[in-house]
Amino acid sequence: MESFVVHTGTAVPLRRSNVDTDQIIPAEYLKRITRSGFEDGLFAAWRKDPDFVLNQPAYAGATVLVAGPDFGTGSSREHAVWALQNYGFKVVLSSRFADIFRGNSGKGGLLTAQVPQEVIEALWQAVETDPSVPVTVDLDRRVVSAGEVVSAFEVDDYVRWRLMEGLDDIGITMQRADQIGGFEASRPSYLPTTTAVT
Amino acid sequence: MGRTLAEKVWDAHVVRHAEGEPDLLYIDLHLVHEVTRPQAFDGLRDSGRVVRRPDLTLATEDHNVPTQDIGLPIADPVSRAQVDALRANCAEFGVPLYSLGDVEQGIVHVVGPQLGLTQPGMTVVCGDSHTSTHGAFGALAFGIGTSEVEHVLATQTLPLKPFKTMAITVDGDLPPGVSAKDVTLAVIARIGTGGGQGYVLEYRGSAIRSLSMEGRMTLCNMSIEAGARAGMVAPDQTTFDYLEGRPHAPSGTDWDTAVAHWRTLPTDDDATFDAEVVIDASTLSPYVTWGTNPGQGLPLTGSVPSPDDARDEVERVAIERALEYMDLAPGTPLSEIPVDTVFVGSCTNGRIEDLRVVADVLRGRKVSPAVRVLIVPGSVRVRLQAQAEGLDTVFVEAGAEWREAGCSMCLAMNPDKLAPGERSASTSNRNFEGRQGPGGRTHLVSPAVAAATAVTGRLTAPADLSPVA
Ligand code: SF4
Numbered sequence: 001m002e003s004f005v006v007h008t009g010t011a012v013p014l015r016r017s018n019v020d021t022d023q024i025i026p027a028e029y030l031k032r033i034t035r036s037g038f039e040d041g042l043f044a045a046w047r048k049d050p051d052f053v054l055n056q057p058a059y060a061g062a063t064v065l066v067a068g069p070d071f072g073t074g075s076s077r078e079h080a081v082w083a084l085q086n087y088g089f090k091v092v093l094s095s096r097f098a099d100i101f102r103g104n105s106g107k108g109g110l111l112t113a114q115v116p117q118e119v120i121e122a123l124w125q126a127v128e129t130d131p132s133v134p135v136t137v138d139l140d141r142r143v144v145s146a147g148e149v150v151s152a153f154e155v156d157d158y159v160r161w162r163l164m165e166g167l168d169d170i171g172i173t174m175q176r177a178d179q180i181g182g183f184e185a186s187r188p189s190y191l192p193t194t195t196a197v198t
Numbered sequence: 199m200g201r202t203l204a205e206k207v208w209d210a211h212v213v214r215h216a217e218g219e220p221d222l223l224y225i226d227l228h229l230v231h232e233v234t235r236p237q238a239f240d241g242l243r244d245s246g247r248v249v250r251r252p253d254l255t256l257a258t259e260d261h262n263v264p265t266q267d268i269g270l271p272i273a274d275p276v277s278r279a280q281v282d283a284l285r286a287n288c289a290e291f292g293v294p295l296y297s298l299g300d301v302e303q304g305i306v307h308v309v310g311p312q313l314g315l316t317q318p319g320m321t322v323v324c325g326d327s328h329t330s331t332h333g334a335f336g337a338l339a340f341g342i343g344t345s346e347v348e349h350v351l352a353t354q355t356l357p358l359k360p361f362k363t364m365a366i367t368v369d370g371d372l373p374p375g376v377s378a379k380d381v382t383l384a385v386i387a388r389i390g391t392g393g394g395q396g397y398v399l400e401y402r403g404s405a406i407r408s409l410s411m412e413g414r415m416t417l418c419n420m421s422i423e424a425g426a427r428a429g430m431v432a433p434d435q436t437t438f439d440y441l442e443g444r445p446h447a448p449s450g451t452d453w454d455t456a457v458a459h460w461r462t463l464p465t466d467d468d469a470t471f472d473a474e475v476v477i478d479a480s481t482l483s484p485y486v487t488w489g490t491n492p493g494q495g496l497p498l499t500g501s502v503p504s505p506d507d508a509r510d511e512v513e514r515v516a517i518e519r520a521l522e523y524m525d526l527a528p529g530t531p532l533s534e535i536p537v538d539t540v541f542v543g544s545c546t547n548g549r550i551e552d553l554r555v556v557a558d559v560l561r562g563r564k565v566s567p568a569v570r571v572l573i574v575p576g577s578v579r580v581r582l583q584a585q586a587e588g589l590d591t592v593f594v595e596a597g598a599e600w601r602e603a604g605c606s607m608c609l610a611m612n613p614d615k616l617a618p619g620e621r622s623a624s625t626s627n628r629n630f631e632g633r634q635g636p637g638g639r640t641h642l643v644s645p646a647v648a649a650a651t652a653v654t655g656r657l658t659a660p661a662d663l664s665p666v667a
Contacts, residue, residue, distance in 0.1 A: 001245070033283045035240040078345060107345060169345065170247070173353045176214055176222060180250075180355055183213045183224050190448035190456040191226060192315050194256040194294050 001109045003166030004139055007090050009063030011135040011146065012053055013124040019067060020074030021101065025083040038079055039087040058131035066123045067094040072101025072112075081108040091137045093144065093153070095120055106159035107169055113137060113144060113153040122149045139164060200466025202363050203432050204398040207338040207463070211321050213355055220357040226320040226337075228350050230257040230293065231306045232284040233611070234325035238348040239287040251354045252292040256315065257284060260305045261611045263298050265574050265601035277612065291351070304577020304603040307331040307545035311415065312579055314444025318433035318460040323350055328545050328627065329428075330421045334414035335441075336433035336463050338398070341422065361427050362472040364397040368405040370479035375661050377555070378413035379547060379625070379644035381405070381477075382420040383485035383495040389475060391493040394426030397473065400465065401431050405479035411440040412551035419546045420627055423492040432464035484659045486532055487629050487642040489520035494629075496532060498647065498659050504528030523631055524639050525619075532657055535641065539622040540571045540652040541634070542645055543601075544608035547625035548576025550583050552645040557589040559649035560596040562666035566655035571598035572614060574606040598652065610635040623651040 029041030046052045053059060065084065071094040072080065081104045084092065092110065095117040105112045115123075126133055126146045135146040137153075139160060144153050162172070173180075201209065214222040228251075242248070249255060262277035264270075272278040281298070288295040296302040302309060307328055310316045316332040322339035323329060325347040332339035342350065349356055366385055386393075399421050401414070409417070414431045421429025431437075438457055441447045448456040487495040488502050494517075496503070502521070505528070508514035521528065526535070542548070542556050556573065565571045573593050575581035581603050584590055590600045607614040608626040616622055616638025625648050629640035641657060650658040 033236040033279055035237040035244070078343075168245075169357070170245070170349050170352045173222065173349065173355055173357065176355075179214050179222075180224070180353060184354075187224075187226075188455070188459070190452035191320070192317065192446040192448075193253040194227070194315065194446075195253045 001166045001168045001171060004090070004109070004111060004163040006136065006138045006140065007063065007111075008134050008136040009090065010059070010061065010132060011064035011066050011123065011127045012059045012062040013127050014053060014065055014067045015124060017068035018070045018073060021072060021077050021080040022074055024072070024080040025077065029083075030077065030079055035082060036086055038083040041079075042083040042087045061088070063088055063090045064135045064137065065089050065092045066120060066127065067092055068120070069094060069096045069117060071097050072105075073098040078104050078108065081105050081110050085110055093120065093123065102156075106156065106162065109163065109168060111137065111139065111155065111163060113155055115144060115151050115153045119144075119149065119151040200469035202465040202469045202471060203336060203400055203430055203463055204338060204361065204363050204428070205469070207319050207321065207336075208360065210319065211338075220359050222355050223321060223358050224355055225323050225350050226254060227310065227315055227322045228255045228354070229306045229310055229322065229324035229326075229329065230255060230284070230347075231260050231324070231326060232280045233261045234347055235344040236280070236283040236287060238325070238344055238351060239291065241345075241348040242291070242351055247352045249291040249293060249351045252294070254354060255293045255351070256310070257288050257293050257295040258303055258306045258309050259284065259296070259298050260303075261605045261609065263604040264613050265604050265606045266613070268298055268602050273613070301578050301582070304575075304579065305545045305548060305605055307415075307419065308548060308576035308580065311335065311411070312444070312577060314441055314447035317441060317447070317456070318437060319463050323356065327422045328419050330426070331415050331419040331545055333418040333421070333428050333430040334411060335437055336430060336460070338428060338430065339418075340428040361398045362396050364394060364399050364426070365471040365474040366399050366401050366477070367403040367474060368401065368477045368479050369403040370405055372405050372408070372479045372482060375484060375646060375659060376482050377644045377646060378409050378416040380482055380485045381479075382417050382423075383487065383492065383642060384482050385475070385477065386420065386424045386493045387485070387495040388477070389424055391423060391491050392425040394421060394424035397426050399424070399426045399429045400471070401429060402465075403479075406431060407434065407436075410551055411436060412549045415549065416546055420492065423627055433460045434464075484644060484647050486623075486647060486657055487640075488524065488526060488532060489517070490523050490629055490631050491520075492627065492629060492642060494520055495642065498532050498657060500532055502526045502528055502530040502532065533659075533662070534656055536621070536656045537569060537623045537641065537651060538620045539607075539616060540565075540569055540648050541574070541607040541622055541624040541626065542572065542648050543574030543576065543606050544626035545576060545605075546627045547645050548574060548580065550580050552625065553580065553584045553589050554587070555645045556649040557592040559646060559660050559663070560598065560652070561592050563596055563653050563663070565597040565652040567597075568655045569652055571652045572601060572607060573598050574601040574614070575603050578603045596652075607634050609633055610638070616640075623648050623657060
């Protein structure tokens with residue numbers, strides 16, 4: 001996983017609250033056998049509307065999603081995180097995230113930064129006035145800024161550490177390779193392997 | 199204080215323990231099938247990782263495979279893509295795979311035990327909820343999600359929070375004609391589909407000790423349908439006898455060392471469980487489900503319940519909805535419900551012992567002309583064994599279809615499906631809406647009830663069949 005310290009990019013204003021994971025990626029996209037390519041399912045129902053914000057050329061290439069409250073509710077699907085990441089998002093800002101979505105994001109390396117709703121409103125205004133305004137998310141200092149708007153954001157300490165170190169769950173466990181190796185050395189010899197048939 | 203079976207297995211696999219963090223648990227056996235999300239392998243590839251222990255990993259093809267004309271390419275493109283992806287991933291990462299056509303192919307939860315790969319005291323995982331089956335050997339075995347599959351592939355470990363323990367004690371003698379399937383349906387009807395949530399169930403008591411390994415596997419298999427994380431039975435002489443001489447079982451002095459260790463695994467007398475359910479075996483009789491979850495079951499001698507029987511509003515709505523989907527009227531005797539299809543098979547009841555029970559009922563009888571009867575062995579080995587015993591002849595002479603190994607009609611992912619509105623008596627584990635095909639209706643039954651139902655065309659216990667002339 002890439003490490004995340006400071007990110008600067010343009011932002012998309014998503015003026016909707018209670019965006020559930022079925023909206024983020026509808027179930028019909030879950031049959032895929034790959035992990036990439038989920039960007040075409042991202043907000044699939046809404047994207048049928050040519051006026052939907054992601055369809056506006058001014059917001060092409062954005063990497064920060066500024067969303068309404070209660071983002072990521074509904075069923076736990078890691079595909080929701082993959083869809084946002086495959087599309088190119090590195091950060092989602094909201095005043096409130098659903099717990100499971102937040103957990104899945106942390107595991108997948110997508111930053112969910114929580115700011116007060118006033119800040120969301122101010123950011124919406126800033127990026128609607130000028131879609132090209134650079135938004136900087138400084139995970140080290142826990143500060144988001146866009147033009148005049150500057151705000152601290154909340155992020156779980158553990159998730160922050162992991163993102164800054166660029167460690168996913170597996171990466172963390174792999175740091176224990178010596179302990180795992182030690183355990184393996186002490187496993188009884190009668191335990192089976194799938195390859196050698198006696 | 200004493201430890202339970204589950205706790206002993208857990209303790210023996212902790213690689214790392216730190217306050218406030220999940221334990222890092224070593225995994226002895228990781229099973230894989232083609233529906234185990236290929237994304238897990240993609241994840242490895244994307245981060246340049248390898249499978250740490252391909253020699254503790256085993257893959258089979260089961261969910262999508264056809265059970266007829268297996269020499270032909272798989273017709274459904276989605277199914278074929280999943281199988282192809284598994285083959286490519288196994289080849290790339292060096293994971294042993296038993297493909298369609300191989301003598302060791304079959305349902306992953308049938309193949310592991312029959313090879314002797316599932317042994318007492320092991321930790322076993324698979325990206326499949328019915329991994330609980332392997333608990334029959336006194337292994338701690340549970341299903342895991344996509345990112346966990348990737349974690350195990352890369353590290354052979356999983357960070358886990360401890361489970362709670364629940365004893366399911368079944369004492370006394372099971373009446374004749376009552377099988378492990380009836381016990382499990384009775385347990386789930388009793389504690390509900392959420393009753394086991396957060397628990398590892400340990401099945402105990404004299405009725406459990408008297409079950410064969412096949413019966414214990416049926417019981418542990420269905421633990422997940424009570425919401426439990428896993429089910430377990432302590433290893434005993436029945437377990438050792440089943441394992442001895444299997445291809446991957448220990449041999450020579452290793453065998454003696456292993457058995458000595460296995461004998462230390464049963465729950466200590468002074469250990470305590472977080473919860474306990476006690477069932478008197480002598481009160482049990484053949485069970486069938488009438489509704490759309492495995493907890494909606496009753497003795498076959500009973501009648502379809504009425505929403506008025508509900509204990510609360512939630513249950514009332516659930517009964518109403520189930521009756522509507524199942525197209526059943528309250529008060530109908532369960533033994534008068536006609537079926538179109540009988541399915542014998544799945545990781546719950548697709549083993550040799552199950553097929554023997556079915557053959558015993560069908561021998562000298564004919565299946566009802568109104569019923570399509572599918573008998574699907576859980577693995578190629580089971581199929582060959584049944585043929586060696588002449589069971590296939592019994593099935594075919596009775597008018598049943600004898601198929602190749604796979605998950606088949608347990609779930610509608612391959613060509614074996616119910617048509618909308620069709621009704622089955624099925625030895626599988628899930629009677630959810632549409633599980634066996636969109637609009638299909640499922641009654642879960644034991645192999646003996648499935649066979650008797652095939653003869654009469656309505657839900658029937660073997661004891662109610664007229665004797666063979
Ligand atoms: S037989 Fe059914 S429950 Fe068992 S592994 Fe196959 S699909 Fe799953």
